[in-house]
Amino acid sequence: MIRSVLQSLRTAASRSYRVAILATLSALLIAACSGGAETTDNPLSQNLTDPGSTAYSGEVARDDDVLKFQQEFWAKTRSSDRCGACHNEVVGQVPMFARNDNVNDAYDAAIGEINREQPSQSPIVAQVSQLPLGHGCWVDDPGVCGSIMTTWIENWVGETADGGREIVLTAPNSENPGDSKNFPMDADSFQLLIHEPILEPYCSGCHSSQSPTAQQPYFADPDVNSAYEAAKSKINLDTPADSRFVVKLSPVPFGESHN
Structure with missing residues (x-):
């Protein structure tokens, strides 16, 4: 029965159908053992510089705000080791705020991802600073990525009304360690079901080390053991429907409609 479901998944065009199946398969992966789940760190790039990118030859910025966006935000996110690895016109990952063909279109895609009044509360800041790894974070600490992204947005839109930068800290949810579950020791069920x-x-x-636009974590890597380790932080064993994989694929407003 599982094999027939998997075959249907491969040919399904509906994202919401894939999300429902992923939640079901995540539940099947659970190994309900007592004790805390093993924490595994996924190595991330330490490069904090803005590496050279290809020269821009598209349309000029249509107004001063787009020009400021181009100078302070777009130029820093478009590199291939940051957001530009996927959010461009070639890969096509929306929102395409790091596209290289037209900075005006990139601006239009980015404007809905920022909060001009409170840059630290921008959706894109929440994405890169989300624990444990941060979406597309290019340093070890997602909080650092969030702070850097906040600074780029502030430099683009200007300071907040009171002249300072507001950083809002949110305490993590309290968890009862006695209710936690462990992942299976081997990757067999992960390989078969997910x-x-x-x-x-x-x-x-x-999300593969073999991709021309490789972006960590490599949970889709051809090396299934490496992929398994990278995927653990994206799977919620206690509530599979809350897994990051499910949230990322779920359509708006229930999720982020990623891919």
Whole structure:
């Protein structure tokens, strides 16, 4: 029965259908053992510089705000080791705020991802600073990525009304360690239920070490053991429907409609 479901998943065009199946398969992966789940860090790039990118030859900025966006935000996010690895016109990951062909279109895509009044509360800041790894974070600490992204937005839109920068800290949810579960020791069930039918066909364009636009974490890597370790932080064993994989794929307003 599981094999027939997986075959249907490969041919399904509906994102919401894939999300429902992913939540079900995540539940099947659970190994309900007592004790705390093993925490595994996924290595991230330490490069804090803005590496050279190809020269821009598209349309000029249509107004002063777009020009400021181009100078303070777009130029810093478009590199291939940051947001530009996926959010461009070639890969096509929306929102395409790091596209290289037209800075005006990039601006239009970015404007809905920022909060001009409170840059630290921008959706894009929440994305890169989300624990444990941060979406597309290029340093070890997602909080640092969030702070850097906030600064870029502030430099683009200007300071807040009171002349300072507001950083809002949110305490993590309290968890009872006695209710936690452990992942299976080997990657067999992960490979059968999640990696082969879902992650490899739909996510390897970016989240694989073999991709031309490789973006960590590599949970769609052809090395299933490495992929398993990278995927653990994206799976919620206690509530599979709350797994980051499910939230990312779920359509708006229930999720982020990623891919």
